[in-house]
Amino acid sequence: MSDFKKFAADIKKQKVSPAYLIHGSEDYFISKAVDLIVESMVQPNERAFNLDIFDGADATSEEVLSSALSFPLVGKHRLTVVRRFDKMEKKHRTDIAEHISNLPDTNMLCLVAGEIKTSDETYRKMPAMVETLAFNKMKNAELAEFAIETARSFEKTLDSGTADLLIELSGDSICDLVSELEKLSLYVSDAHEIKTDDVNAAVGKSRVYNIFELQRAVSQRNGKRAQEIACKMLDAGEKATYINYMLTKYFLNLLQVKHLLKKGTSPNEISSKVFGRWLPFINEFVSASRLYSIEEIPNAVTTLLDVDSRLKKSAYKDYDAMVVVLTQILG
16 A cells, blocks of 8 residues: 555655556556646546557557657647556567557556566566556554545545444455445444444445435446345345435436536546545446436436425325335336
Protein backbone atom coordinates (compact mmCIF):
# COMPACT_ATOMS: atom_id res chain seq x y z
CA MET A 1 0.00 0.00 0.00
CA SER A 2 2.92 2.35 0.72
CA ASP A 3 4.06 1.95 -2.91
CA PHE A 4 0.64 2.98 -4.15
CA LYS A 5 0.56 5.99 -1.80
CA LYS A 6 3.93 7.17 -3.10
CA PHE A 7 2.81 6.70 -6.70
CA ALA A 8 -0.46 8.59 -6.05
CA ALA A 9 1.46 11.44 -4.38
CA ASP A 10 3.87 11.67 -7.32
CA ILE A 11 1.01 11.75 -9.82
CA LYS A 12 -0.70 14.50 -7.82
CA LYS A 13 2.50 16.55 -8.01
CA GLN A 14 2.73 15.81 -11.77
CA LYS A 15 5.95 13.83 -11.17
CA VAL A 16 5.28 11.34 -13.94
CA SER A 17 7.35 9.00 -16.06
CA PRO A 18 7.06 8.77 -19.86
CA ALA A 19 6.20 5.06 -19.61
CA TYR A 20 4.89 2.69 -16.96
CA LEU A 21 4.78 -1.08 -16.57
CA ILE A 22 2.11 -1.80 -13.95
CA HIS A 23 1.72 -5.43 -12.95
CA GLY A 24 0.83 -7.80 -10.12
CA SER A 25 -1.92 -9.88 -8.55
CA GLU A 26 -3.92 -7.07 -6.90
CA ASP A 27 -6.34 -5.78 -9.53
CA TYR A 28 -7.73 -3.06 -7.26
CA PHE A 29 -4.51 -1.05 -7.01
CA ILE A 30 -3.61 -1.72 -10.64
CA SER A 31 -6.99 -0.35 -11.76
CA LYS A 32 -6.73 2.66 -9.45
CA ALA A 33 -3.20 3.41 -10.69
CA VAL A 34 -4.35 3.41 -14.33
CA ASP A 35 -7.31 5.64 -13.43
CA LEU A 36 -4.96 8.13 -11.75
CA ILE A 37 -2.74 8.23 -14.83
CA VAL A 38 -5.71 8.80 -17.15
CA GLU A 39 -7.15 11.56 -14.95
CA SER A 40 -3.78 13.26 -14.60
CA MET A 41 -2.66 13.08 -18.23
CA VAL A 42 -5.74 13.66 -20.37
CA GLN A 43 -8.61 16.08 -19.77
CA PRO A 44 -12.12 14.53 -20.07
CA ASN A 45 -13.00 16.59 -23.17
CA GLU A 46 -9.77 15.48 -24.91
CA ARG A 47 -9.99 11.71 -24.29
CA ALA A 48 -11.79 10.98 -27.54
CA PHE A 49 -8.70 12.28 -29.36
CA ASN A 50 -5.75 11.68 -27.05
CA LEU A 51 -6.53 8.45 -25.18
CA ASP A 52 -6.28 4.99 -26.75
CA ILE A 53 -6.86 1.82 -24.74
CA PHE A 54 -5.89 -1.55 -26.22
CA ASP A 55 -6.45 -5.14 -25.11
CA GLY A 56 -3.15 -7.00 -25.42
CA ALA A 57 -4.95 -10.24 -26.27
CA ASP A 58 -6.16 -8.69 -29.55
CA ALA A 59 -3.85 -5.77 -30.35
CA THR A 60 -0.68 -5.74 -32.44
CA SER A 61 2.49 -3.74 -31.87
CA GLU A 62 1.76 -1.77 -35.07
CA GLU A 63 -1.56 -0.55 -33.64
CA VAL A 64 -0.11 0.31 -30.24
CA LEU A 65 2.95 2.09 -31.64
CA SER A 66 0.85 4.01 -34.15
CA SER A 67 -0.97 5.51 -31.18
CA ALA A 68 2.00 5.84 -28.84
CA LEU A 69 4.23 7.60 -31.39
CA SER A 70 1.57 9.98 -32.76
CA PHE A 71 1.49 13.55 -31.48
CA PRO A 72 -1.61 14.83 -29.60
CA LEU A 73 -4.40 16.07 -31.84
CA VAL A 74 -5.52 18.64 -29.27
CA GLY A 75 -4.23 19.49 -25.79
CA LYS A 76 -0.79 18.84 -24.32
CA HIS A 77 -0.59 15.09 -23.84
CA ARG A 78 -1.41 11.78 -25.50
CA LEU A 79 -1.82 8.56 -23.50
CA THR A 80 -1.75 4.99 -24.78
CA VAL A 81 -2.81 2.20 -22.42
CA VAL A 82 -2.33 -1.51 -23.16
CA ARG A 83 -4.29 -3.74 -20.78
CA ARG A 84 -3.35 -7.43 -20.49
CA PHE A 85 0.04 -6.66 -22.01
CA ASP A 86 1.22 -10.08 -20.82
CA LYS A 87 -1.38 -11.70 -23.12
CA MET A 88 0.10 -10.05 -26.21
CA GLU A 89 2.19 -12.22 -28.53
CA LYS A 90 5.87 -12.10 -27.58
CA LYS A 91 7.01 -10.62 -30.91
CA HIS A 92 4.59 -7.70 -30.46
CA ARG A 93 5.63 -7.15 -26.83
CA THR A 94 9.28 -7.14 -27.86
CA ASP A 95 8.61 -4.73 -30.72
CA ILE A 96 6.91 -2.30 -28.35
CA ALA A 97 9.72 -2.61 -25.79
CA GLU A 98 12.32 -1.76 -28.45
CA HIS A 99 10.45 1.40 -29.55
CA ILE A 100 9.56 2.92 -26.17
CA SER A 101 12.61 5.18 -26.27
CA ASN A 102 11.12 6.84 -29.38
CA LEU A 103 8.11 8.22 -27.49
CA PRO A 104 7.55 11.96 -28.09
CA ASP A 105 7.94 14.16 -25.00
CA THR A 106 4.19 14.85 -25.13
CA ASN A 107 3.22 11.17 -24.89
CA MET A 108 2.92 8.51 -22.21
CA LEU A 109 2.66 4.72 -22.57
CA CYS A 110 1.08 2.60 -19.84
CA LEU A 111 1.50 -1.19 -20.04
CA VAL A 112 -0.70 -3.21 -17.68
CA ALA A 113 -0.15 -6.88 -16.86
CA GLY A 114 -0.97 -9.56 -14.33
CA GLU A 115 1.69 -11.59 -12.55
CA ILE A 116 4.83 -11.59 -14.70
CA LYS A 117 8.55 -12.34 -14.47
CA THR A 118 10.32 -9.05 -15.08
CA SER A 119 13.47 -11.08 -15.84
CA ASP A 120 11.87 -12.33 -19.08
CA GLU A 121 13.42 -11.09 -22.32
CA THR A 122 10.57 -8.69 -23.18
CA TYR A 123 10.83 -6.79 -19.93
CA ARG A 124 14.65 -6.80 -19.88
CA LYS A 125 14.60 -4.98 -23.24
CA MET A 126 12.61 -2.07 -21.83
CA PRO A 127 14.66 1.11 -21.41
CA ALA A 128 15.36 2.71 -18.03
CA MET A 129 12.72 5.37 -18.72
CA VAL A 130 10.01 2.77 -18.00
CA GLU A 131 8.90 2.94 -14.38
CA THR A 132 7.83 -0.46 -13.07
CA LEU A 133 5.10 -0.68 -10.41
CA ALA A 134 4.18 -4.01 -8.81
CA PHE A 135 0.97 -4.34 -6.78
CA ASN A 136 0.47 -7.75 -5.20
CA LYS A 137 -1.94 -9.28 -2.70
CA MET A 138 -1.69 -7.88 0.82
CA LYS A 139 -1.07 -9.95 3.91
CA ASN A 140 -3.38 -9.83 6.96
CA ALA A 141 -1.58 -7.01 8.80
CA GLU A 142 -1.50 -4.84 5.66
CA LEU A 143 -5.14 -5.65 4.92
CA ALA A 144 -6.20 -4.59 8.42
CA GLU A 145 -4.28 -1.32 8.07
CA PHE A 146 -5.89 -0.76 4.66
CA ALA A 147 -9.38 -1.48 6.06
CA ILE A 148 -8.90 1.00 8.92
CA GLU A 149 -7.63 3.68 6.54
CA THR A 150 -10.43 3.08 4.02
CA ALA A 151 -13.04 3.31 6.79
CA ARG A 152 -11.49 6.66 7.72
CA SER A 153 -12.03 7.86 4.15
CA PHE A 154 -15.74 7.10 4.67
CA GLU A 155 -15.54 9.17 7.90
CA LYS A 156 -15.88 6.04 10.05
CA THR A 157 -13.58 4.44 12.61
CA LEU A 158 -12.72 0.76 12.77
CA ASP A 159 -10.57 -0.91 15.42
CA SER A 160 -8.06 -3.63 14.55
CA GLY A 161 -10.19 -6.46 15.97
CA THR A 162 -13.20 -5.42 13.91
CA ALA A 163 -10.97 -5.07 10.86
CA ASP A 164 -9.69 -8.62 11.35
CA LEU A 165 -13.27 -9.92 11.61
CA LEU A 166 -14.26 -8.08 8.44
CA ILE A 167 -11.29 -9.58 6.55
CA GLU A 168 -12.16 -13.06 7.83
CA LEU A 169 -15.73 -12.72 6.55
CA SER A 170 -15.11 -10.88 3.28
CA GLY A 171 -11.85 -12.56 2.19
CA ASP A 172 -8.54 -11.07 1.03
CA SER A 173 -9.81 -9.36 -2.14
CA ILE A 174 -9.28 -5.60 -1.86
CA CYS A 175 -12.26 -4.96 -4.17
CA ASP A 176 -14.54 -7.03 -1.92
CA LEU A 177 -13.14 -5.39 1.20
CA VAL A 178 -13.74 -1.87 -0.12
CA SER A 179 -17.23 -2.87 -1.26
CA GLU A 180 -18.08 -4.25 2.20
CA LEU A 181 -16.73 -1.12 3.90
CA GLU A 182 -18.85 1.04 1.60
CA LYS A 183 -21.90 -1.01 2.56
CA LEU A 184 -21.02 -0.83 6.24
CA SER A 185 -20.66 2.96 6.10
CA LEU A 186 -24.21 3.10 4.75
CA TYR A 187 -25.42 0.49 7.21
CA VAL A 188 -24.26 2.37 10.32
CA SER A 189 -25.63 5.61 8.84
CA ASP A 190 -24.78 8.56 11.15
CA ALA A 191 -22.83 6.46 13.65
CA HIS A 192 -19.13 7.32 13.64
CA GLU A 193 -17.83 3.86 14.56
CA ILE A 194 -18.23 0.52 12.78
CA LYS A 195 -18.48 -2.17 15.48
CA THR A 196 -18.18 -5.93 15.41
CA ASP A 197 -21.96 -6.27 15.75
CA ASP A 198 -22.36 -4.17 12.61
CA VAL A 199 -19.93 -6.41 10.70
CA ASN A 200 -21.71 -9.56 11.89
CA ALA A 201 -25.09 -8.12 10.92
CA ALA A 202 -24.20 -6.65 7.52
CA VAL A 203 -21.43 -8.98 6.36
CA GLY A 204 -21.74 -12.14 8.45
CA LYS A 205 -24.70 -14.48 8.52
CA SER A 206 -26.97 -12.00 6.75
CA ARG A 207 -24.48 -11.36 3.96
CA VAL A 208 -26.67 -13.21 1.48
CA TYR A 209 -29.87 -11.50 2.64
CA ASN A 210 -29.33 -7.78 3.08
CA ILE A 211 -30.29 -4.55 1.34
CA PHE A 212 -27.19 -4.56 -0.86
CA GLU A 213 -27.88 -8.06 -2.17
CA LEU A 214 -31.50 -7.01 -2.73
CA GLN A 215 -30.34 -3.98 -4.74
CA ARG A 216 -28.05 -6.26 -6.74
CA ALA A 217 -30.96 -8.59 -7.55
CA VAL A 218 -33.11 -5.60 -8.54
CA SER A 219 -30.28 -4.22 -10.69
CA GLN A 220 -30.20 -7.56 -12.54
CA ARG A 221 -34.02 -7.63 -12.83
CA ASN A 222 -34.01 -10.98 -11.04
CA GLY A 223 -37.53 -10.98 -9.59
CA LYS A 224 -37.40 -14.40 -7.97
CA ARG A 225 -34.13 -13.64 -6.19
CA ALA A 226 -35.32 -10.17 -5.13
CA GLN A 227 -38.51 -11.57 -3.59
CA GLU A 228 -36.52 -14.25 -1.74
CA ILE A 229 -34.08 -11.71 -0.26
CA ALA A 230 -36.83 -9.27 0.71
CA CYS A 231 -38.79 -12.00 2.53
CA LYS A 232 -35.67 -13.22 4.35
CA MET A 233 -34.91 -9.65 5.43
CA LEU A 234 -38.43 -9.23 6.80
CA ASP A 235 -38.14 -12.60 8.55
CA ALA A 236 -34.96 -11.32 10.22
CA GLY A 237 -36.82 -8.29 11.58
CA GLU A 238 -36.02 -5.66 8.95
CA LYS A 239 -38.76 -3.07 8.38
CA ALA A 240 -40.44 -2.68 4.98
CA THR A 241 -40.17 1.11 5.32
CA TYR A 242 -36.36 0.83 5.50
CA ILE A 243 -36.21 -1.51 2.49
CA ASN A 244 -38.51 0.80 0.57
CA TYR A 245 -36.42 3.86 1.46
CA MET A 246 -33.14 2.21 0.36
CA LEU A 247 -34.67 1.07 -2.94
CA THR A 248 -35.94 4.60 -3.57
CA LYS A 249 -32.46 5.96 -2.95
CA TYR A 250 -31.03 3.31 -5.28
CA PHE A 251 -33.32 4.26 -8.19
CA LEU A 252 -32.69 8.00 -7.72
CA ASN A 253 -28.96 7.29 -8.00
CA LEU A 254 -29.58 5.03 -10.98
CA LEU A 255 -31.46 7.84 -12.72
CA GLN A 256 -28.44 10.14 -12.36
CA VAL A 257 -26.14 7.39 -13.65
CA LYS A 258 -28.42 6.85 -16.66
CA HIS A 259 -28.37 10.54 -17.59
CA LEU A 260 -24.58 10.85 -17.19
CA LEU A 261 -23.95 7.75 -19.30
CA LYS A 262 -26.12 9.25 -22.03
CA LYS A 263 -23.79 12.28 -22.00
CA GLY A 264 -20.77 10.00 -22.47
CA THR A 265 -19.43 10.38 -18.93
CA SER A 266 -17.02 7.63 -17.86
CA PRO A 267 -17.96 5.29 -14.95
CA ASN A 268 -15.12 6.72 -12.85
CA GLU A 269 -16.39 10.29 -13.32
CA ILE A 270 -19.98 9.16 -12.72
CA SER A 271 -18.97 7.62 -9.40
CA SER A 272 -17.41 10.92 -8.29
CA LYS A 273 -20.34 13.03 -9.44
CA VAL A 274 -23.14 10.85 -8.04
CA PHE A 275 -21.52 9.45 -4.89
CA GLY A 276 -18.71 11.91 -4.23
CA ARG A 277 -16.02 9.22 -4.46
CA TRP A 278 -15.04 6.11 -6.38
CA LEU A 279 -17.23 3.08 -5.61
CA PRO A 280 -16.02 -0.45 -6.30
CA PHE A 281 -19.51 -1.45 -7.47
CA ILE A 282 -20.15 1.47 -9.84
CA ASN A 283 -20.15 -0.99 -12.77
CA GLU A 284 -23.25 -2.64 -11.27
CA PHE A 285 -25.06 0.69 -11.69
CA VAL A 286 -23.77 0.96 -15.25
CA SER A 287 -25.06 -2.54 -16.06
CA ALA A 288 -28.42 -1.82 -14.41
CA SER A 289 -28.84 1.36 -16.44
CA ARG A 290 -28.88 -0.79 -19.58
CA LEU A 291 -31.68 -2.97 -18.22
CA TYR A 292 -33.98 -0.11 -17.19
CA SER A 293 -35.31 2.44 -19.67
CA ILE A 294 -35.31 6.16 -18.89
CA GLU A 295 -39.09 5.91 -18.35
CA GLU A 296 -38.99 2.88 -16.05
CA ILE A 297 -36.71 4.43 -13.43
CA PRO A 298 -38.98 7.41 -12.53
CA ASN A 299 -41.94 4.99 -12.59
CA ALA A 300 -40.12 2.81 -10.05
CA VAL A 301 -39.58 5.82 -7.79
CA THR A 302 -43.28 6.73 -8.07
CA THR A 303 -44.25 3.18 -7.09
CA LEU A 304 -41.89 3.23 -4.11
CA LEU A 305 -43.19 6.60 -2.88
CA ASP A 306 -46.79 5.39 -3.19
CA VAL A 307 -46.04 2.21 -1.23
CA ASP A 308 -44.17 4.23 1.40
CA SER A 309 -47.24 6.39 1.93
CA ARG A 310 -49.48 3.32 2.23
CA LEU A 311 -47.10 1.65 4.69
CA LYS A 312 -47.15 4.70 6.94
CA LYS A 313 -50.94 4.65 6.86
CA SER A 314 -50.95 0.90 7.64
CA ALA A 315 -52.74 0.26 4.35
CA TYR A 316 -50.17 -2.44 3.52
CA LYS A 317 -48.59 -5.16 5.63
CA ASP A 318 -44.83 -5.43 5.24
CA TYR A 319 -44.81 -8.62 3.15
CA ASP A 320 -47.62 -7.39 0.89
CA ALA A 321 -45.80 -4.09 0.35
CA MET A 322 -42.64 -5.85 -0.85
CA VAL A 323 -44.61 -8.07 -3.23
CA VAL A 324 -46.31 -5.00 -4.72
CA VAL A 325 -43.05 -3.04 -5.01
CA LEU A 326 -40.99 -5.77 -6.60
CA THR A 327 -43.75 -6.99 -8.90
CA GLN A 328 -44.48 -3.53 -10.26
CA ILE A 329 -40.84 -2.52 -10.62
CA LEU A 330 -39.53 -5.77 -12.12
CA GLY A 331 -42.63 -6.59 -14.15
